[in-house]
Amino acid sequence: VTVACANDRMLRAARGERVDATPVWIMRQAGRVLPGYRSLRDRHSFLDLARRAELCAEVTVEPVDALDVDAAILFSDILLPLEAMDVAVDFRPGPVLERQDPSSLPERLRAPDAARDWSWLDACVHATLDRLEGRVPLIGFAGAPFTLATYLLEGGSSKEHEHTRRMMHSDPDRFAELLAFLADRTADWLGVQLSAGVHAVQLFDSWAGLLSPADLERFALPAARRVFDRLAARAELPTIYFAPGAGAALASQPASGARVLGLDWRVRMADARALFPAMPLQGNLDPGALLGSETQLAARIREVLEGAGAESGHVFNLGHGILPMTRMETARRCVRLVHDLSREMRA
């Protein structure tokens, strides 16, 4: 049972319903640029902030007050589900994990017992919802199966993604099995968040830009769909698929099964809207625009708002995570400009 929200613009827009102003949240809003986060991070490890319920709640809710965003997103990391699959993950600060032998996958991975292994995740969501007091929705998230697979195969971030590409192009059947396994675990992980009360979920397919359109269709999109299909019982649930770097294959992305598509900043919002006149879209301001002048920022925000239109469902966001060198005041100004300009457009 999800709690109703005083400000439910984000949920309404994600369902294609009318709203008084375009809702906005910012990828990476809970880390990086906020003083409360930075001060907590001086005293606690990243993993502590993500896994200890009171700390997670504090970090997750801070931007709602500090930036006036229309949604909170759970402070977490896409690699955290891997630990219960018996893959140790460390952050130094980039993720480091034991690189997995492709021929051992997916057999070598443990299937977690969601209720027991991820009870801490349930606690994090509950603590966060308590602290939010129904002001705005809480978005849950997970890494998409393809992206999780790249981390398992590379042992962390990678420039060339040699092992992923080698497996995908030499043993496509086993690779698809690995993705199916990860999809089921991801559905369980999101299931914990949903049972605890998150109002929407996003799949981050952060490395989708590695894939040709044909391989996106062959591997990443069916795996994402397998996740969303297992959540589909909840008919009103906003489900968001975000595949940065795959904008040239946007036309294929409804095959992810998501009800909302997230766009990176290299797609023109007006082009996406022309392709999907009725589909709710999320995005896609260039994060670099927050490093420039206020005039430039307002102009770029207006391009995104006008491209999306006010009628078909638009959740404003950046087209990628907020850059670490962004000033908090600029992020707040961005939120205010989205609200003000989108109200003007409706008037």
Add this chain to the structure above:
Amino acid sequence: VTVACANDRMLRAARGERVDATPVWIMRQAGRVLPGYRSLRDRHSFLDLARRAELCAEVTVEPVDALDVDAAILFSDILLPLEAMDVAVDFRPGPVLERQDPSSLPERLRAPDAARDWSWLDACVHATLDRLEGRVPLIGFAGAPFTLATYLLEGGSSKEHEHTRRMMHSDPDRFAELLAFLADRTADWLGVQLSAGVHAVQLFDSWAGLLSPADLERFALPAARRVFDRLAARAELPTIYFAPGAGAALASQPASGARVLGLDWRVRMADARALFPAMPLQGNLDPGALLGSETQLAARIREVLEGAGAESGHVFNLGHGILPMTRMETARRCVRLVHDLSREMRA
């Protein structure tokens, strides 16, 4: 005066003329995977190979024999023109240069005297053409102005490109001046190569994927056009623009003024052909396909060939530089498959 080539498929296809088989060359074909290159590289610095005429010729021509490609591309680096602008460049092995203060640009940069400062480049092209003996065309190249600007502003490669984004979004007029300055220098640089006899030229806009479509149109494409316009006297010259990461803005790219568009592997070739029924296209096999099985490789090559069609000009290439871990035998097999399959398609 350019020398005629015994195998001129690449030039004919780049002009949209009929050919017996689809021509193919491979980005980074002259480095990385060839034994002759590796052995020379053990004894000489990267800069020596690029600037000493006999070495440059040897490295440039090796893939014509070793891989049977239909074109050679001058062994060089997009940052080499910067030295004569009074910006020292080092390779360790990634490029390192003195980061430039945006407020000093472009005034702080020297305008090279092409004939004097780049006589070594003229010598490299001449030595290479001598060694090629008219077997295949020689492609010259340069970095596109936007990409050169990012290196000047960041002092090397960068993850966030903070300084570029900051300048572009806070002082767009000065940024455009910088690009115009670099475009004129780039035209001079390519002018040296053309006078010495290269048969085609490619602009690499390697960091174009940083840009929103609006900023691609505002900055990168007009700067590329300024380069090509200064070369336009040569009506039959194949000019190629390659902007990896900007595939979602492909429809805008003819504004670069190029006669051929290069595609990265995240664009579906058939989509590009539908957008540009009559424009010669170059690309765009996923470089990862060269790490997989021969069956997969042949299937992926066929997708690209069929997507491009045989009638409208297609120069086969990878959608990015060949991966360093690729086996030379696979690169050679790829070239043979392109020739064989494209001949079959025409039969």
